[in-house]
Amino acid sequence: MHSAAAFRERTSGISMTIEEKVAKTLAELGAADAQGVESAFAELRRAAEHERAELIARGASDEGERDRVCKSLRDRWLARKGGLLSLADEHWLKSASKGIKPVAGRQFNEFRRFAACLEFENLIEAVPLQQAAERQMELSLSPEIVRPTPRDLTLPGFCRPAGSIHPISRMRREIEDIFLNLGFRIETGPEIETTYYNFDALNIPESHPSRDDWDTLYIDSKTLLRTHTSPVQIRAMEKYGAPVYIITPGKCYRRDNPDSTHSPMFHQIEGLAIDTDITFADLKGTLDFFAKKLFGEKVRTRFQPSFFPFTEPSGEVAVSCFVCDGKGCRVCKESGWIELMGCGMVNPQVLRNGGIDPGKYSGWAFGLGVDRFAMVKYDISDIQLFFQGDMRFLEQF
Numbered sequence: 001m002h003s004a005a006a007f008r009e010r011t012s013g014i015s016m017t018i019e020e021k022v023a024k025t026l027a028e029l030g031a032a033d034a035q036g037v038e039s040a041f042a043e044l045r046r047a048a049e050h051e052r053a054e055l056i057a058r059g060a061s062d063e064g065e066r067d068r069v070c071k072s073l074r075d076r077w078l079a080r081k082g083g084l085l086s087l088a089d090e091h092w093l094k095s096a097s098k099g100i101k102p103v104a105g106r107q108f109n110e111f112r113r114f115a116a117c118l119e120f121e122n123l124i125e126a127v128p129l130q131q132a133a134e135r136q137m138e139l140s141l142s143p144e145i146v147r148p149t150p151r152d153l154t155l156p157g158f159c160r161p162a163g164s165i166h167p168i169s170r171m172r173r174e175i176e177d178i179f180l181n182l183g184f185r186i187e188t189g190p191e192i193e194t195t196y197y198n199f200d201a202l203n204i205p206e207s208h209p210s211r212d213d214w215d216t217l218y219i220d221s222k223t224l225l226r227t228h229t230s231p232v233q234i235r236a237m238e239k240y241g242a243p244v245y246i247i248t249p250g251k252c253y254r255r256d257n258p259d260s261t262h263s264p265m266f267h268q269i270e271g272l273a274i275d276t277d278i279t280f281a282d283l284k285g286t287l288d289f290f291a292k293k294l295f296g297e298k299v300r301t302r303f304q305p306s307f308f309p310f311t312e313p314s315g316e317v318a319v320s321c322f323v324c325d326g327k328g329c330r331v332c333k334e335s336g337w338i339e340l341m342g343c344g345m346v347n348p349q350v351l352r353n354g355g356i357d358p359g360k361y362s363g364w365a366f367g368l369g370v371d372r373f374a375m376v377k378y379d380i381s382d383i384q385l386f387f388q389g390d391m392r393f394l395e396q397f
């Protein structure tokens with residue numbers, strides 16, 4: 001059967017609500033080709049328009065109710081969490097099969113623009129108040145009262161386009177979701193840090209080059225803009241003790257000149273797991289699982305020895321190129337591998353600094369650059385694009 005017809009057949013006969021429809025995938029709704037996808041989105045558009053018109057026709061008894069109904073309609077369609085637009089993104093677009101993905105993407109973007117033009121917030125102007133209508137009646141009955149100039153309803157409306165999720169936030173959320181599902185909690189720390197948390201407690205000696213004025217942005221001799229998210233490790237140990245399983249997303253700062261791979265402000269996520277009997281095997285297993293979830297089941301991970309003062313032993317993790325499967329291409333710079341992050345077993349001295357007994361507990365940690373992950377995953381060659389606010393770039397996400 002024709003897919004648009006299949007879509008209608010599957011969905012109309014059983015009279016599913018629009019919520020029920022966006023909770024299913026396009027495949028489940030029987031939208032298997034371009035026409036099926038278009039009719040699914042057409043239905044979404046009709047539903048939004050219908051609800052808007054209905055709200056205007058119904059009116060509101062006072063301003064409080066009017067603000068409430070306008071807001072709830074806006075939230076129902078546009079709320080970031082659970083709004084129908086974002087559910088369509090989640091269930092229709094993200095899980096669309098390869099064959100219908102391009103048309104689903106186009107339809108979704110069109111719907112997003114359309115939904116933005118419905119101006120649910122600004123409906124306030126359009127929803128009639130019953131009291132106001134009565135007052136208007138009185139006014140028209142008493143000609144001595146000057147009536148306000150009526151609005152020119154023929155003027156075009158304002159259209160405020162809906163935004164989209166910034167690629168860095170999108171990447172961060174994807175990484176967070178994987179670790180949240182593994183039972184980690186999200187912990188944040190201050191961007192203005194002390195030298196103690198940023199360096200000393202992490203076993204970074206006074207003479208370490210990263211402490212240099214040229215690498216670190218100091219506020220005064222004891223205060224700085226954190227250069228990595230690792231200080232949150234110590235703060236979390238002090239706050240929760242052991243066992244602890246956290247990831248710590250956030251902004252970091254270094255005295256780097258902006259170029260295509262450097263930015264004085266960038267984003268990291270740190271991971272920390274401390275418990276009894278934690279070994280390097282747990283670290284390898286977790287990071288391998290993480291890489292497969294993020295880049296696809298067929299990637300392999302590679303651990304090479306490295307050095308960080310806060311971990312012993314330390315390693316660098318790379319993943320086999322998810323584009324060429326290790327053969328060598330532009331994305332992996334012909335090496336077959338993509339460097340992902342630093343990691344290691346938490347140095348016993350760092351555990352002690354965090355108030356945890358290294359005789360009883362052990363742990364692993366890692367630190368990764370979110371911007372770099374987003375560049376690799378979305379094939380972006382210039383880190384500056386993330387921070388320039390150019391709509392032509394941002395609109396693609």
Ligand code: DAH
Binds near residue numbers: 228229310311342
């Ligand atoms: N803090 C390191 C950096 O910014 C990254 C890092 C490496 C974090 C190893 C860790 C780790 O937790 O174990 O370069």
